[in-house]
Amino acid sequence: MIRILLVEDNQVFRESFKQTLHDHFPTAVIEEAASGEEALQKVNGHPAHLIFMDLRLPGINGLQATRKIKSAFPDIRIAILTGYNVPEYRGAALKSGAEHFFVKESLKWEEVEALVKSIEQSLCHSN
Numbered sequence: 001m002i003r004i005l006l007v008e009d010n011q012v013f014r015e016s017f018k019q020t021l022h023d024h025f026p027t028a029v030i031e032e033a034a035s036g037e038e039a040l041q042k043v044n045g046h047p048a049h050l051i052f053m054d055l056r057l058p059g060i061n062g063l064q065a066t067r068k069i070k071s072a073f074p075d076i077r078i079a080i081l082t083g084y085n086v087p088e089y090r091g092a093a094l095k096s097g098a099e100h101f102f103v104k105e106s107l108k109w110e111e112v113e114a115l116v117k118s119i120e121q122s123l124c125h126s127n
Contacts, residue, residue, distance in 0.1 A: 002120050003029045005048035007039040007065065008081065009057050013104070017052070017081075020109070025116055034058075036065035047073050050119050053098065055082040055089060063096045070097030077119060081107075 004021060008014035011034070018030050031048065033039040036057045043051070051069065055062040066078050079100035080093040090101045100115060 001027055001029060002050065002116065002123060003031070003046070003048045004116070005031050005033060005039060005042055005051045007033045007036070007051060007057065007062065008054045009034050010054075021112075021116070024109075024113055025120075028116070036060035036062065039065050040068060043069050043073060043076070047076060049077065049123060050116065051076060051078045052081045052102075053078055055080060055084065055093070063092055066093070066096040066098050077115075079112075079115060 002025065006014055006018055006021070008017065014032055014034070018032060021028060021030055031042055033042050037059050039051070039053070053062045053066055057065070062080060062082070066080070069076055069078065077100070078098040079102055080098045081102050081104060082089060083104045085103040085106065093101050102112065
């Protein structure tokens with residue numbers, strides 16, 4: 001069973017994205033965090049397989065949180081989920097350890113679904 005952490009300070013977007021994930025992956029365990037600090041606490045308590053991380057967060061930002069999480073848990077896959085389609089942000093995200101970069105306004109659900117399914121399949125094969 002895949003564990004997903006959704007790190008997003010916009011409550012409306014976070015709840016909507018979580019509901020869509022739940023609709024497509026009803027067996028997934030989906031947790032939420034509204035800040036980078038909260039994400040670090042949740043990951044330290046019970047690591048996720050996949051994290052959707054916003055870039056702009058209160059306190060430590062998404063890039064800082066990504067670096068900290070990847071240094072402690074290199075196997076966690078991190079997908080940046082941002083409203084900013086800026087090449088510099090994409091480069092910084094990848095440099096920080098994120099494997100994927102999604103822009104909210106042009107988000108294609110098929111890409112998110114494919115990512116989650118690929119991680120689910122790798123979990124099935126590793127057990």
